[in-house]
Amino acid sequence: MASLATSMAGAGSSKILVSSCSIRVGFPVIADQNSRFVSFAYSHRPIPRTAILRRVAINASSQGETTASPFASVASPGLYSAQTFDLTPENVDLVLEDVRPFLIADGGNVDVVSVEDGVVSLKLQGACTSCPSSSTTMTMGIERVLKEKFGDTVKDIRQVFDDEVKQIDVEAVNAHLDILRPAIKNYGGSVQVLAVEGEDCLVKYVGPESIGMGIRAAIKEKFKDISNVTFTS
Numbered sequence: 001m002a003s004l005a006t007s008m009a010g011a012g013s014s015k016i017l018v019s020s021c022s023i024r025v026g027f028p029v030i031a032d033q034n035s036r037f038v039s040f041a042y043s044h045r046p047i048p049r050t051a052i053l054r055r056v057a058i059n060a061s062s063q064g065e066t067t068a069s070p071f072a073s074v075a076s077p078g079l080y081s082a083q084t085f086d087l088t089p090e091n092v093d094l095v096l097e098d099v100r101p102f103l104i105a106d107g108g109n110v111d112v113v114s115v116e117d118g119v120v121s122l123k124l125q126g127a128c129t130s131c132p133s134s135s136t137t138m139t140m141g142i143e144r145v146l147k148e149k150f151g152d153t154v155k156d157i158r159q160v161f162d163d164e165v166k167q168i169d170v171e172a173v174n175a176h177l178d179i180l181r182p183a184i185k186n187y188g189g190s191v192q193v194l195a196v197e198g199e200d201c202l203v204k205y206v207g208p209e210s211i212g213m214g215i216r217a218a219i220k221e222k223f224k225d226i227s228n229v230t231f232t233s
Contacts, residue, residue: 087153089115095149099141110142118155120146158224168223170196176222177215184211191215199227206233 085091093112103109103124113121122142143157173193184191189207196202201219205212216229 084151085149087115087118087120087150092120092146092150095145096142099145102141113160118153120154120157121160122157123160168196168225170194173201173219173223173226176218180211180215180218184215187211194232196226199225201226201229203229203231204233205231 085095089112092115096110096112100109109125111123111125113123115121146157147154170193173196177191177193181191184207187207189205189211191207192204194202194204201223203215203219205215212231219226219229
């Protein structure tokens with residue numbers, strides 16, 4: 001078997017060293033290190049050394065392997081097919097079967113909490129819950145798959161946490177504000193939730209404006225369905 005070795009001899013120049021221990025057709029048998037060409041047995045036309053060098057480089061670069069992301073455009077068969085589904089908890093759970101293997105491989109999983117009026121509520125489990133990239137997992141992976149399969153019927157996709165309050169009422173919001181009341185009292189203020197109706201929350205508040213901004217943020221962060229917090233004195 002003939003051997004073909006290449007070595008770089010300074011910038012812009014190359015040497016191809018050829019040795020032969022075979023006379024099979026196609027193996028190099030002439031090794032003139034000063035020539036620009038390499039001749040092969042039973043071949044009438046010599047081949048430029050640069051052409052062989054390029055071929056060696058191409059073959060070497062093609063040996064590398066790449067690992068595709070589970071949420072890349074090329075995913076499991078059928079994941080991004082033209083087939084769509086009705087938006088139901090059962091169908092959402094079925095579609096998520098395509099991404100679960102990748103979540104489980106990282107020590108996590110995902111459960112369907114509810115599907116109501118186009119809003120899909122999901123709960124990440126295991127390592128996915130505490131993972132710093134959990135929001136990326138939701139946005140780039142799970143949300144992408146669900147929107148692909150259910151289209152415009154999906155109005156919103158929400159992540160549910162263990163301590164999330166299922167029922168939003170005056171008592172629940174007031175209980176949550178208990179963590180702020182000591183600080184509010186120290187500034188001579190007071191806070192009391194008067195009413196909660198849909199996205200609106202009416203709060204009786206007396207105190208510094210900066211503390212009031214914190215109250216608004218605390219309510220909206222805990223109760224995702226509340227978007228408007230109105231103060232009254």
